[in-house]
Amino acid sequence: MITGDGTASATHVAPRQGDPDITPELVAEHGLSEDEYERIKGLMGRAPTFTELGVFSAMWSEHCGYKNSKRLLRLLPTKAPWVIQGPGENAGVIDVGDGYALAFKIESHNHPSAVEPYQGAATGVGGILRDIFTMGARPVAVLDSLRFGDLDSGRVRYLFGGVVRGVGDYGNCVGVPNIGGEVVFDRGYEGNPIVNAMCLGLMKREDLITASASGVGNPVMAVGARTGRDGIHGATFASEELNEDSDESSRPRVQVGDPFTEKLLLEASLELIASGAITGIQDMGAAGITSSAAEMAGRAGNGVEIDMADVPVREDQMTPYEILLSESQERMLVVAENGREDEVVRILEKWELEAKVIGSVTDDSRFRVLENGVTVADIPALPLTDGCPTYERDGIEDERIQALRDTDLRNHWLPRGNLTGPFLRVLGSPNVASKQWVYHQYDTTVRTATSVRPGGDAGVIRIRGTDRAVAATTDCNGRFVYLQPRMGAMIAVAEAARNLVCVGALPVAITNNLNFGNPLKPHIYYQLRESVLGMKAACEAFETPVTGGNVSLFNETDGRAIYPTPVVGMVGLIEDTSKIVQQAFTTEGDDIVLLGENTNELGGSEYLYVTARLVAGTPPAVDLEKERALQQAMMAMTHGRHLRSARDCSDGGLACTLAECSLGDGETPLGIDIRLDDDMPPVPNLFSESQGRIVVSCSPEETPEVLRIAEEHGVPAAKIGSVRNAESSFRIAMSEGRIEAALDTMADAYFGALARIMDAPSTSGA
Amino acid sequence: MKVAVVTFPGSNCDYDLYKAVQQVGADATFVWHRERGLEGYDAVLLPGGFSYGDYLRAGAIARMSPVMEDVIDFAAKGGPVVGICNGFQILCEAGLLPGALVRNASLLFAGKDVMLRVERVDTLFTSNYQQNQVLRVPIAHGEGNYEADESALDRLEGEGHVVFRYVNGAGEPTDAANPNGSRRNIAGIINENGNVLGMMPHPERAMEDLLGSTDGIGIFTSLATSLSAVAS
Numbered sequence: 001m002i003t004g005d006g007t008a009s010a011t012h013v014a015p016r017q018g019d020p021d022i023t024p025e026l027v028a029e030h031g032l033s034e035d036e037y038e039r040i041k042g043l044m045g046r047a048p049t050f051t052e053l054g055v056f057s058a059m060w061s062e063h064c065g066y067k068n069s070k071r072l073l074r075l076l077p078t079k080a081p082w083v084i085q086g087p088g089e090n091a092g093v094i095d096v097g098d099g100y101a102l103a104f105k106i107e108s109h110n111h112p113s114a115v116e117p118y119q120g121a122a123t124g125v126g127g128i129l130r131d132i133f134t135m136g137a138r139p140v141a142v143l144d145s146l147r148f149g150d151l152d153s154g155r156v157r158y159l160f161g162g163v164v165r166g167v168g169d170y171g172n173c174v175g176v177p178n179i180g181g182e183v184v185f186d187r188g189y190e191g192n193p194i195v196n197a198m199c200l201g202l203m204k205r206e207d208l209i210t211a212s213a214s215g216v217g218n219p220v221m222a223v224g225a226r227t228g229r230d231g232i233h234g235a236t237f238a239s240e241e242l243n244e245d246s247d248e249s250s251r252p253r254v255q256v257g258d259p260f261t262e263k264l265l266l267e268a269s270l271e272l273i274a275s276g277a278i279t280g281i282q283d284m285g286a287a288g289i290t291s292s293a294a295e296m297a298g299r300a301g302n303g304v305e306i307d308m309a310d311v312p313v314r315e316d317q318m319t320p321y322e323i324l325l326s327e328s329q330e331r332m333l334v335v336a337e338n339g340r341e342d343e344v345v346r347i348l349e350k351w352e353l354e355a356k357v358i359g360s361v362t363d364d365s366r367f368r369v370l371e372n373g374v375t376v377a378d379i380p381a382l383p384l385t386d387g388c389p390t391y392e393r394d395g396i397e398d399e400r401i402q403a404l405r406d407t408d409l410r411n412h413w414l415p416r417g418n419l420t421g422p423f424l425r426v427l428g429s430p431n432v433a434s435k436q437w438v439y440h441q442y443d444t445t446v447r448t449a450t451s452v453r454p455g456g457d458a459g460v461i462r463i464r465g466t467d468r469a470v471a472a473t474t475d476c477n478g479r480f481v482y483l484q485p486r487m488g489a490m491i492a493v494a495e496a497a498r499n500l501v502c503v504g505a506l507p508v509a510i511t512n513n514l515n516f517g518n519p520l521k522p523h524i525y526y527q528l529r530e531s532v533l534g535m536k537a538a539c540e541a542f543e544t545p546v547t548g549g550n551v552s553l554f555n556e557t558d559g560r561a562i563y564p565t566p567v568v569g570m571v572g573l574i575e576d577t578s579k580i581v582q583q584a585f586t587t588e589g590d591d592i593v594l595l596g597e598n599t600n601e602l603g604g605s606e607y608l609y610v611t612a613r614l615v616a617g618t619p620p621a622v623d624l625e626k627e628r629a630l631q632q633a634m635m636a637m638t639h640g641r642h643l644r645s646a647r648d649c650s651d652g653g654l655a656c657t658l659a660e661c662s663l664g665d666g667e668t669p670l671g672i673d674i675r676l677d678d679d680m681p682p683v684p685n686l687f688s689e690s691q692g693r694i695v696v697s698c699s700p701e702e703t704p705e706v707l708r709i710a711e712e713h714g715v716p717a718a719k720i721g722s723v724r725n726a727e728s729s730f731r732i733a734m735s736e737g738r739i740e741a742a743l744d745t746m747a748d749a750y751f752g753a754l755a756r757i758m759d760a761p762s763t764s765g766a
Numbered sequence: 767m768k769v770a771v772v773t774f775p776g777s778n779c780d781y782d783l784y785k786a787v788q789q790v791g792a793d794a795t796f797v798w799h800r801e802r803g804l805e806g807y808d809a810v811l812l813p814g815g816f817s818y819g820d821y822l823r824a825g826a827i828a829r830m831s832p833v834m835e836d837v838i839d840f841a842a843k844g845g846p847v848v849g850i851c852n853g854f855q856i857l858c859e860a861g862l863l864p865g866a867l868v869r870n871a872s873l874l875f876a877g878k879d880v881m882l883r884v885e886r887v888d889t890l891f892t893s894n895y896q897q898n899q900v901l902r903v904p905i906a907h908g909e910g911n912y913e914a915d916e917s918a919l920d921r922l923e924g925e926g927h928v929v930f931r932y933v934n935g936a937g938e939p940t941d942a943a944n945p946n947g948s949r950r951n952i953a954g955i956i957n958e959n960g961n962v963l964g965m966m967p968h969p970e971r972a973m974e975d976l977l978g979s980t981d982g983i984g985i986f987t988s989l990a991t992s993l994s995a996v997a998s
Contacts, residue, residue, distance in 0.1 A: 165874075165875075168875050168877075169875070172875060172877070172908075173776070173778075173816040173819060173820070174778065175778025175779070175815060175816075258819065259816070259819065260775075260776050260816060260818065260819025260820075260821070261819075263775075263776055263778065263816070264775055264776070351775065352775055436878075439877070440874075440875075440876060440877055440878045441874050441875045441876075441877065442875070442877050443875075443877045443906040444878075444906075445877070445904045445906060445968070445971045445977070445978075446779060446782070446814075446906060446971075447781065447782060448781075448782045448785060448786075448970070448971055448974075448977060449977075450977065451976050451977060453978075462976060462977075464785075577976055667935070
């Protein structure tokens with residue numbers, strides 16, 4: 001009869017009454033090419049029904065099928081002794097010591113957020129939380145990496161405010177602390193906000209459960225919220241470009257979230273997993289029941305048969321097509337041990353949720369869907385999940401980029417003398433300024449585990465009952481990747497690693513979110529390929545394998561793409577929480593030491609954007625060996641407790657890094673005296689975003705040891721100044737220029753920027 | 767000291783509160799909102815979170831849970847009850863404390879540290895603090911704006927029912943120090959009988975240096991001290 005290996009053997013499924021005929025236009029509307037349609041007919045042995053077409057449209061969408069990225073993603077390093085689960089499951093998992101494991105992943109919700117920012121962002125958080133607790137891990141932290149256009153646009157302010165409220169309301173209600181992230185404003189993201197949400201979850205190693213439909217005859221159950229018509233074709237929507245019609249017509253494709261239900265679902269799921277009554281569980285995310293059922297079956301090498309009439313629905317007369325493709329939130333698919341269905345129902349009922357048997361695991365390797373006992377879809381399971389065609393495209397760099405890289409920046413070096421004015425402008429630019437306006441809308445302390453809160457380089461969650469902690473950060477400078485993709489992607493990984501060592505954490509693994517334009521365009525595919533190659537090189541150099549992630553393509557509006565933005569979500573381990581390093585200067589009289597070297601590399605800098613609206617020049621070079629040496633020197637310094645504070649140099653250059661160290665969280669700012677003797681004009685000295693640099697402070701007694709450790713690792717290091725007190729100014733002196741600013745003027749620029757723009761009362765300092 | 771931590775669907779600070787009670791050496795038990803009978807407990811705590819998703823009004827639905835009858839009874843008999851954040855909202859909805867918590871004046875959620883001044887040290891919950899001591903405690907709420915009419919506020923102040931007030935580092939109750947617009951910078955109050963405390967900030971999150979402050983410990987130790995004094 002039917003074989004599951006995809007050989008053509010026709011199973012007849014009668015067309016369903018009321019369903020439209022399959023026409024070439026209908027196929028195209030479903031996001032499938034003619035070739036892909038032929039391929040479907042080939043593996044089905046016949047033309048698909050309307051329901052089957054919907055299933056393929058979702059499973060073979062870019063979002064679910066990774067058509068244009070899979071071959072590149074296979075290039076990335078994914079293994080290490082501490083990796084328990086690599087790519088392929090709902091989240092990656094690493095061993096963090098003392099019997100604990102950390103599940104973590106980053107995911108995007110870009111297209112929905114462009115249309116409905118609040119729900120788009122909220123459901124993005126909801127989805128990533130489910131990806132974590134479906135592994136058996138309790139979510140312990142979230143981070144958000146957000147990008148918008150310039151804030152002088154009213155629409156951008158609307159998107160920004162909506163996204164932050166959405167992230168906050170959802171995470172706060174579920175009760176998971178936000179410990180970090182980034183917010184970037186650049187015209188490159190004008191029509192296409194980027195909303196990436198990362199989640200970390202903790203569990204005991206033995207609690208890990210996979211999303212696999214094992215045990216032929218076991219019941220398949222839908223648990224959680226009822227299914228409605230929201231979000232149908234969300235996966236297909238995420239795989240298309242936006243245009244001026246996208247707003248209203250796309251609204252039904254945006255999912256609607258309920259964090260209260262999610263909280264109940266989270267507790268119920270963890271209880272279910274602990275009970276042993278289930279053999280597999282997966283969240284229903286993109287492509288809802290379809291993807292969860294098909295993927296679970298595919299992983300186990302089994303089949304699954306489900307009847308749509310048994311699925312709890314909340315709207316009338318839903319067709320199988322609608323039920324299968326609905327992306328209603330807060331639902332899980334569970335495979336129970338045969339005979340233990342009642343236990344599952346009981347656990348869900350305690351949490352005031354529903355659980356219903358909708359089908360069973362079969363041994364015929366088919367994905368079969370019934371409507372009241374009548375078959376409406378019958379597809380070989382493995383070809384459905386793994387048979388999605390993958391493409392390798394031509395990639396050619398856009399010829400204008402080379403010209404941008406070659407832009408002569410020398411005129412920008414000209415300003416000399418008193419540079420306090422430009423410094424305050426850069427410090428107060430939305431990209432550099434404090435993000436307190438954002439993270440004060442997040443609960444950052446619930447669950448009493450946050451040892452380092454947002455505002456520094458990385459967030460830290462301690463593991464109760466041990467001396468250990470895990471640290472996490474998200475990083476990517478899209479401008480750098482735009483100007484030179486391979487280098488820019490390496491920089492994203494390098495910056496993430498520097499951020500982790502600055503809190504005293506050893507970088508161990510990453511998750512990534514690749515946000516790009518339309519990969520069918522050669523210059524975009526070039527960006528994608530080069531970024532993956534850059535990420536590969538850095539991850540290999542730093543021994544930080546990729547355990548999973550997300551790809552979001554087609555981020556374009558009216559033909560204009562976002563900057564290529566491969567966001568790196570990196571995690572690190574802290575063995576002793578007493579060695580966590582502070583982020584700002586703490587003590588008058590401390591020495592300020594620069595690890596690494598200042599270089600004249602103003603390309604792609606915030607200074608250029610603020611003073612000249614320019615994104616041009618060659619991005620700063622990154623040397624992976626030097627970065628590794630710097631990381632190792634930092635680990636030695638923190639292990640030996642030689643440092644008072646550490647901060648990575650990035651946006652806004654050395655001047656802004658020093659400012660952040662001076663101001664801290666605004667409660668106890670301290671003045672500083674710095675002398676720079678580099679052989680270059682003052683502007684690039686202050687504002688280049690050169691790589692491989694960390695600013696540390698230590699007591700003068702520790703300085704010789706700090707310098708010795710640096711030298712031992714081949715890291716250039718020099719004392720550049722001293723920490724003063726709260727009454728002093730912030731002073732940087734160079735041979736041809738200087739900055740001299742009052743701390744309260746700086747605080748006003750830095751802490752007041754976003755609040756002033758968004759019309760909220762300032763929440764600076766106390 | 768045996769403490770009940772009442773949990774509603776959507777409570778999410780119950781675990782933190784449980785650990786805080788254990789940290790001061792007392793016995794903590796989770797009591798699910800459908801359970802009945804609080805005899806045998808020395809104190810009842812209502813944790814923070816989003817019970818019932820804050821549908822309708824924060825605390826409005828939780829207030830009708832079966833267990834609340836027992837909480838009201840427990841309080842009427844003089845038993846110590848503490849409501850933190852959503853717990854405070856539930857106590858106001860249940861009529862155990864006057865006034866109401868409404869949306870923050872900024873209309874934004876507020877998640878950060880605040881400074882509180884201890885207004886009275888002769889209560890069950892503050893005996894281990896110094897008069898006018900300034901505490902650093904985190905808040906995390908969208909509806910923490912304490913409102914009551916003028917005469918109710920005057921009565922609260924006049925009868926010394928204000929226990930915690932939002933202040934700046936120098937101990938002054940300024941507007942800048944008020945994170946949510948609460949009338950008279952009120953952060954926590956007790957009832958007529960002095961056995962029911964409601965407060966918006968989270969003392970259970972200020973129990974360890976590693977997490978930013980140990981200023982919350984006093985509330986739990988004060989309670990333990992008061993109860994052992996009663997027992998002995």
